[in-house]
Amino acid sequence: MPATRTRNKLADLGAVAAGLAHEIRNPLNSLYINGQLLEEMLSELPEKGVPQKEDLLSLARANLKVTQRLNDTLSGFLRFARPPAMELALVDLNRIVSETLRFLETELAYRGILLKTKLCPTPLPVLADEKLLKQALLNLLLNAQQAIDKEEKEIRVTTGVRAGRPFVRIRDNGRGIPPSDRRNIFRLFFTTRKNGSGLGLPIVRQIVRQHGGAVYVRSREGQGTTMTVALLFEEQFRAMFPGRLPLALPEGGRQ
Numbered sequence: 001m002p003a004t005r006t007r008n009k010l011a012d013l014g015a016v017a018a019g020l021a022h023e024i025r026n027p028l029n030s031l032y033i034n035g036q037l038l039e040e041m042l043s044e045l046p047e048k049g050v051p052q053k054e055d056l057l058s059l060a061r062a063n064l065k066v067t068q069r070l071n072d073t074l075s076g077f078l079r080f081a082r083p084p085a086m087e088l089a090l091v092d093l094n095r096i097v098s099e100t101l102r103f104l105e106t107e108l109a110y111r112g113i114l115l116k117t118k119l120c121p122t123p124l125p126v127l128a129d130e131k132l133l134k135q136a137l138l139n140l141l142l143n144a145q146q147a148i149d150k151e152e153k154e155i156r157v158t159t160g161v162r163a164g165r166p167f168v169r170i171r172d173n174g175r176g177i178p179p180s181d182r183r184n185i186f187r188l189f190f191t192t193r194k195n196g197s198g199l200g201l202p203i204v205r206q207i208v209r210q211h212g213g214a215v216y217v218r219s220r221e222g223q224g225t226t227m228t229v230a231l232l233f234e235e236q237f238r239a240m241f242p243g244r245l246p247l248a249l250p251e252g253g254r255q
């Protein structure tokens with residue numbers, strides 16, 4: 001089949017899946033609300049008259065949990081299938097990175113993870129949707145945090161310029177990615193974690209590509225993983241997407 005036809009078919013399939021997910025959402029919400037109600041009613045039953053009360057309650061709670069998880073998966077998938085429109089502004093990548101880190105600082109310290117940050121001494125002007133870019137970085141940082149299995153826990157974050165392009169690099173000293181998993185990690189719903197969703201990296205890649213960038217992975221099993229997000233400088237972005245030029249807003253001009 002020619003490549004464009006394959007692509008069209010995939011796009012159709014994506015649209016159908018998104019439609020289906022959307023359809024499931026409302027009944028799922030009712031299920032959740034009814035589940036909560038049921039749990040409440042059961043917990044108010046008198047202990048004496050209903051000997052199975054505890055069993056019924058734990059069943060109801062298990063159902064609630066499953067419903068909640070299904071809802072999370074569905075929301076994540078819809079977020080992926082129908083990505084929000086980008087709101088671009090001129091921002092400094094260094095600021096985006098340090099604000100994202102500030103958001104996680106307490107949590108990392110609490111988990112005993114040493115955070116080493118090395119920001120490029122000069123500003124890195126990029127055209128970006130700040131919220132989306134922060135979300136992508138957060139996903140990578142959470143993965144890094146979850147992968148760390150050593151006594152000495154460490155995450156290194158670096159920004160800079162490589163091959164003429166601005167980048168941010170997140171390196172952890174965690175368990176690494178086995179070679180057999182490498183080509184799967186960006187696949188939707190691929191996860192090796194017990195409570196994982198497999199949505200994190202697909203969303204990261206989608207956001208980074210929307211910005212004209214790319215994600216590079218280097219990993220050594222047992223040693224750690226390095227995820228590099230390479231972006232475009234403002235003028236490179238303008239050259240690459242001449243039809244999609246946003247207003248040239250100054251840093252912080254959109255707030």
Ligand SMILES: Nc1ncnc2c1ncn2[C@@H]1O[C@H](COP(=O)(O)OP(=O)(O)O)[C@@H](O)[C@H]1O
Nearest residue numbers: 143144147185191192193196197198200201225
């Ligand atoms: N920093 C990392 N170190 C080790 N494995 C990773 C790392 N980041 C991602 N992975 C692997 O890629 C999988 C997919 O990641 P992701 O898409 O974020 O989904 P999730 O975090 O829900 O599992 C993870 O389950 C894990 O196996």
Ligand SMILES: [Mg+2]
Nearest residue numbers: 139143200201
């Ligand atoms: Mg993840």
